[in-house]
Amino acid sequence: MADDRLAQRFCLGIESTADDFGVGVAAFNGNILANISDGYVPEAGGIHPREAARHHAEVADKVLLEALVRAQLKPRDLAVVAFAQGPGLGPCLRTGATVARALASYLHIPLVGVNHSVAHIEIGRLKTGAQDPLTLYASGGNTMVTAYASGRYRIFGETLDIALGNCLDVFAREAGIKNRKGIPLGAAVEQLAEKGEKLIPLPYVVKGMDMSLSGLLTAATAALQKGANLQDVCYSLQEHAFSMVSEVTERALAHTEKQEVLLTGGVAANKRLQVMLKIIASEHDAQFMVVPKEFASDNGAMIAWTGVLAYMRGLVTPVEESFVKLKWRVDKVDVPWVIHS
Amino acid sequence: MSILLKKGAEASLYLTNWQGKRVVIKQRLPKKYRPVQLDQKIRRYRTIHEPQLMHEAKCAGVPTPIIFMVDVENSTIVMEYIEGHQVKQLLDALCEPDREDICRKIGKGIANLHTYGIVHGDLTTSNMILTREGRIFFVDFGLGEKTSELEAKGVDLHLLRRALQSTHFQVAEECFRLVLKGYGEVVGAEASATVLAKVKEIEKRGRYVSERQQET
Numbered sequence: 001m002a003d004d005r006l007a008q009r010f011c012l013g014i015e016s017t018a019d020d021f022g023v024g025v026a027a028f029n030g031n032i033l034a035n036i037s038d039g040y041v042p043e044a045g046g047i048h049p050r051e052a053a054r055h056h057a058e059v060a061d062k063v064l065l066e067a068l069v070r071a072q073l074k075p076r077d078l079a080v081v082a083f084a085q086g087p088g089l090g091p092c093l094r095t096g097a098t099v100a101r102a103l104a105s106y107l108h109i110p111l112v113g114v115n116h117s118v119a120h121i122e123i124g125r126l127k128t129g130a131q132d133p134l135t136l137y138a139s140g141g142n143t144m145v146t147a148y149a150s151g152r153y154r155i156f157g158e159t160l161d162i163a164l165g166n167c168l169d170v171f172a173r174e175a176g177i178k179n180r181k182g183i184p185l186g187a188a189v190e191q192l193a194e195k196g197e198k199l200i201p202l203p204y205v206v207k208g209m210d211m212s213l214s215g216l217l218t219a220a221t222a223a224l225q226k227g228a229n230l231q232d233v234c235y236s237l238q239e240h241a242f243s244m245v246s247e248v249t250e251r252a253l254a255h256t257e258k259q260e261v262l263l264t265g266g267v268a269a270n271k272r273l274q275v276m277l278k279i280i281a282s283e284h285d286a287q288f289m290v291v292p293k294e295f296a297s298d299n300g301a302m303i304a305w306t307g308v309l310a311y312m313r314g315l316v317t318p319v320e321e322s323f324v325k326l327k328w329r330v331d332k333v334d335v336p337w338v339i340h341s
Numbered sequence: 342m343s344i345l346l347k348k349g350a351e352a353s354l355y356l357t358n359w360q361g362k363r364v365v366i367k368q369r370l371p372k373k374y375r376p377v378q379l380d381q382k383i384r385r386y387r388t389i390h391e392p393q394l395m396h397e398a399k400c401a402g403v404p405t406p407i408i409f410m411v412d413v414e415n416s417t418i419v420m421e422y423i424e425g426h427q428v429k430q431l432l433d434a435l436c437e438p439d440r441e442d443i444c445r446k447i448g449k450g451i452a453n454l455h456t457y458g459i460v461h462g463d464l465t466t467s468n469m470i471l472t473r474e475g476r477i478f479f480v481d482f483g484l485g486e487k488t489s490e491l492e493a494k495g496v497d498l499h500l501l502r503r504a505l506q507s508t509h510f511q512v513a514e515e516c517f518r519l520v521l522k523g524y525g526e527v528v529g530a531e532a533s534a535t536v537l538a539k540v541k542e543i544e545k546r547g548r549y550v551s552e553r554q555q556e557t
Contacts, residue, residue, distance in 0.1 A: 154507040160496070161546065199378050206484060208463045208500035243375040247350070254350040255467065255508075276374040283373075284348075331506070 003029050010073060011080040011311065012103070013304025016096025017088025017116045018141055019047045021056040023067035024301030028079075028308050030126055033071035035294060035301035036063050041179055046169070053091035060099050067300065075107055082307020085113030085317070086325030088141070093324035101319055112307040113317035116298075117142060117330040120291075121153060122309060123302035124264035128289035132338075134258040136249045136277065139265035139297070140165035140186075143245060145209065145252040146330060148338050153330050156252035157209030165267045167213040167241055174221045175230055184297070189234050190270050196235020200228055204240055209251050211244040238272055246276040253284050263290040266297040309337040351387075351483060359419055364409060369416035369483075384416040387483040392418055394459055394482040401457030403450045404478045423478045429466035432509050432516065444516045446477050448523025451497065454479070455536075456528060458489040464501035466508060495539030498524075502540070 006029035015022035015037075022037035040055035042048060068075065083100035086093060097113075104111040120142075121135050134147045134156075143165075144158040162170075165186055172185035179185060202219045205212040220237040224230065253261060261281040267273060268291050281288035295301060310316075313336045343357035346365065355366040369384045371377075388411065395405040406421040428447070432440065447469060454461060461468070462484030470478040486493060501520065505513035525533035 149507075150510065154510065155503070156507050160543070199376050201382075204379070204383065207496055208465065208484065208504065210500060210503070239376050239379060243379060246374050247372075250350040252350075254348070255465075279374040 007031060009079045010071070010077055011082055011112075011304045011307040012067070012078050013114070013119075013300045013302070013307050014081070014083040014096045014100050015116070015119075015298050015300045015303045016056050016092050016099075017084045017086070018092060018298060019052050020298040021059055021063055021096070022298060022300035022303075023063045024299060024304040025067055025071040025073065025078075026301060026304035026308050028312065030305065030308075032301045032305065033073070034067040035299050036067040036070060037299055038063050045173065047089065049089040049091045052089065053095045056092060056095040060095070064099070064103075075103070078103075078107060078109060080110050080112055080307055080311045080316075081107070082112040082114050082303050082310070083322075084116045084119065084303050085322065086116065086328035088116060088324075088326065090324065090326050093326065097322060097324050101322060105319065110311065110316040111319060111322055112310050112315065113322055114303050114306045114310065115328055115330060115333045116303075117144070117146075118153065118333050118335060119302040119306040120264045121146065121262070121330075122306045123295045123299070124262045124289070124291040126305055127292050127295055128262060130260045130262045130287075130289050132258060133260035133262035133289065134249070134253050134256055134286075135262045135264060136245060137265045138164040138245060138263070138267035138273070140169060142265065143211075143213075143267075144330065145249050147252065147256045147258055148335070149256075151334055151336065153333070153335060155329070155331050156255065157211070157248040160207065160210050160212045161214040162217065164213065164241060164245060165265070167217045168237070168267070171217055171220055171234075171237055175224055175233075184266070184269075186267060186270065189238065190272065192231050192234040193238045193272065194235075196229070196231040196233070198229070198232040198236075199239060200232055200236040202236055202240045204244060206244055206247050209248050209255075211248050213241060213244070216240055216244075238270075242270075242273045242276050245273070246280055249277060250280045250284070253280065253286060258286060260287045260289060263288075264296065265291075268296040269293050309335075313337050356422060359409065362409070363422040364419050365406065365422050367418045367420065385413060388413055388416045388418060390485070391482045392420075394485040394487065395420075397457065397459055397487070398454060398479060398482070401453045401459060403453050404476050405482070406478065406480060423470050423472065423480070425470040425472040425478065427467050428469040428471055428477070429508065431471060432466055433512060440512065440516065441519050442475075443471065443477070444519035445523030445526070446475075448520035448525075449527050450477055450479060451501070451520070452524040452527035452533075455494045455497070458487055460486050460488055460493045460497045462486060462497065462500075464497055465504040491535065491539050492543075494536050495543050498536060498540050499543045 009028040025034040038059040040052045081104040143163045146153040168186045203215040278288040343355040346354040392408040410419040468481040
């Protein structure tokens with residue numbers, strides 16, 4: 001198809017794997033026309049899956065309409081509906097999937113189930129122009145180092161327990177930092193860390209290309225309880241955690257010899273992590289790229305764009321096969337649209 | 342004259358002549374991305390620890406390069422050069438009987454380490470060298486540990502499985518099964534089953550594992 005025709009076909013993508021309900025619209029040529037999101041903010045503690053799902057159901061129509069208005073499209077203009085089929089929290093995934101199925105059935109257009117982790121990589125590639133990167137995908141639910149090889153994104157390293165974003169978020173809550181709309185807990189930790197000066201010794205656990213962050217979280221929380229300065233603990237926590245993921249990324253980079261390093265996922269917005277990876281990339285003569293902030297955390301646009309990629313390769317998901325996959329690993333997904341010479 | 346053999350993530354390896362011998366110099370260079378204090382701690386620890394574990398591995402009957410010198414201040418280790426091929430470069434291309442033989446030998450080597458209370462910490466096929474005589478040398482013990490904990494042994498094997506899956510995806514499961522076969526030949530069926538159960542438990546602890554879903 002010629003590019004002007006591709007620009008006139010559209011995919012709507014629905015993201016609802018965790019605390020955000022997002023709707024994005026992508027044209028088949030890669031233009032992102034809308035990316036609207038509404039986040040669930042727990043009154044206390046972490047994400048309660050059922051409460052998050054209730055939030056998603058309540059805001060779904062509003063977010064959907066807003067996305068269509070922003071894209072200046074009518075529902076009839078859509079060619080495909082994509083949704084995050086997994087991995088994620090069951091009740092949240094099911095809410096998004098229900099909206100997607102309803103929309104696709106009503107409009108008589110194809111449905112495409114998208115892997116949420118693949119979508120984070122694809123929006124990163126689209127927005128940075130990365131061709132064949134080694135990707136560090138770090139968010140509240142995932143921390144993995146992946147690269148393409150023979151039809152799939154292979155996992156070279158990952159966390160053995162909790163995700164990087166989860167480590168920072170839980171620490172922030174333990175430290176009594178309040179959850180506010182618009183300021184993620186990780187960003188609050190980052191701001192405090194900038195003022196930290198003293199490096200407190202904390203566990204540093206790298207096993208092969210994997211890392212373990214749960215012991216670090218426990219030790220950082222304990223240091224705080226023993227009266228250490230909050231800014232110093234935030235600084236030390238970030239330096240240890242980021243050094244671990246960076247070491248693992250560097251190992252994978254040396255192993256795969258890729259020419260590009262892509263940072264994606266919610267933690268990609270952290271400036272300190274960006275600096276560390278940039279240093280590593282330059283030492284291995286690779287180019288460092290980071291997904292723009294608006295596409296770093298969970299969003300509908302990444303689902304819409306990955307839906308386009310899959311659909312153009314003839315991949316659709318019949319309604320009867322559109323059940324959600326809570327534990328859908330990235331290395332179980334064929335990505336035939338990725339072609340390297 | 343020294344030749345840069347490999348610029349790894351952690352260290353650079355140089356091939357050179359030292360006291361009339363062909364040796365490998367392994368130098369852990371400072372990492373600018375992490376704080377100096379943390380960087381020095383990590384490099385110092387690994388430079389001291391690695392030669393100790395390599396020595397102990399020999400006591401366990403597992404071939405490792407001979408250590409000639411350790412310079413802690415410069416994070417440098419001078420060791421024997423092992424002539425051979427990285428298993429990483431051979432494994433996919435081997436014919437089945439040869440692959441079986443190598444995988445079983447790898448399994449036996451790991452079992453000997455574990456029985457002696459050593460976990461390697463970075464079991465990838467790049468860290469195994471096959472010599473012309475058919476011996477498998479284990480290298481790169483920088484992330485190793487002296488421990489007899491079942492958990493650590495399980496993680497060790499889990500990492501090998503993951504390394505096989507990402508790098509040798511066509512033959513990964515078959516190779517891992519053969520490694521376990523060799524492992525079992527050393528430690529016995531019962532001990533090997535215990536470790537394998539631990540490997541499965543560790544995998545289920547990971548994020549987004551399909552097997553775990555069936556239980557919940």
